């Protein structure tokens with residue numbers, strides 16, 4: 001079946017970055033068949049169903065390259081703490097109590113939030129495995145909501161001295177065997193959901209674990225993602241233990257390659273950037289989370305100057321506190337302007353590239369998604385700028401990056417399937433999804449003993 005989406009402003013993100021006024025997109029099943037003006041497409045495909053998008057803007061579906069969906073249940077419990085304290089007091093105790101039904105409820109809610117803010121591809125870094133089958137619960141949520149993405153089977157194999165709760169520690173062989181089983185089951189040609197590998201960070205895994213992960217990734221051809229230089233503490237740990245920074249250590253043991261997506265990279269220095277460029281390592285930038293946890297300012301402008309692929313992400317909702325990718329567009333542009341006192345250092349167009357075509361490149365899917373081009377998957381977001389906050393609109397990309405709140409995505413296509421129409425999910429009941437997440441959050445905070453964090457004292461300023 002052919003459909004022509006007509007009369008919209010089409011922001012293609014193709015190599016020429018064409019923006020087509022009165023534009024159209026013809027889609028057939030899951031693929032983009034043609035892109036042009038509405039007049040051209042109506043005469044070429046008179047038999048196609050026409051969907052009129054007058055006064056709408058269509059962008060490629062955005063790609064959020066780093067989240068932890070289970071944290072959807074933890075919003076607001078870890079406010080105003082640095083990462084180590086945040087993990088020890090709240091995220092760790094919550095993670096050890098996770099059951100498959102918690103992960104399922106959290107991931108369904110997180111996928112809906114993501115779709116509502118214009119995300120069509122998510123990378124979930126699922127590192128908490130106190131019980132079996134938690135990654136499968138996340139995959140099920142992807143499938144039911146219609147989300148495309150990579151669910152990276154994460155693992156922690158050490159780190160009790162650093163505050164990792166014992167139930168979160170697995171042996172590498174158990175973790176990688178589970179990952180292998182999932183990859184063999186889900187990584188079928190054309191599948192919307194794929195499985196990758198996610199060693200948590202260098203203080204949570206041993207050298208031998210990284211080497212085994214590298215071997216499995218080589219054997220099965222899957223993506224690896226890992227937290228890198230998120231905090232100053234993490235880099236100092238590596239310097240003390242290995243005599244070099246964490247990224248340099250990964251390079252020294254032969255772990256890095258173009259299939260590695262490094263999340264955060266806040267404290268990377270010039271030498272690290274040279275290694276990333278040399279090995280083809282990709283970066284996931286998490287501006288909201290890095291400010292929320294006071295981790296610092298990643299050297300993103302320097303990475304872009306060095307020609308490193310940088311994508312954009314929200315991080316888990318325990319350190320953000322939502323999956324609103326449109327917020328991340330704005331924060332991602334603004335923090336570098338402020339930090340460098342240079343308004344030109346990142347533009348609205350660049351941040352949208354990071355959220356679309358560069359995001360696709362970061363996860364190895366640039367030939368399939370990330371731009372509106374003939375032959376690519378029909379992953380499209382139709383934006384409706386009809387609210388007071390974005391009007392009057394002078395430029396479609398500026399309106400999205402700097403004025404939008406997150407309610408502007410109106411209709412979302414993934415794989416040619418309409419998963420949201422007129423702001424209403426078509427694949428799942430929104431009422432059921434939200435209610436299930438509320439109930440799961442209530443139960444989890446009771447079991448984890450984190451309910452007291454809701455009743456914190458009034459703290460206008462630190463003592």
Ligand SMILES: [Zn+2]
Nearest residue numbers: 125263315316
């Ligand atoms: Zn993370």
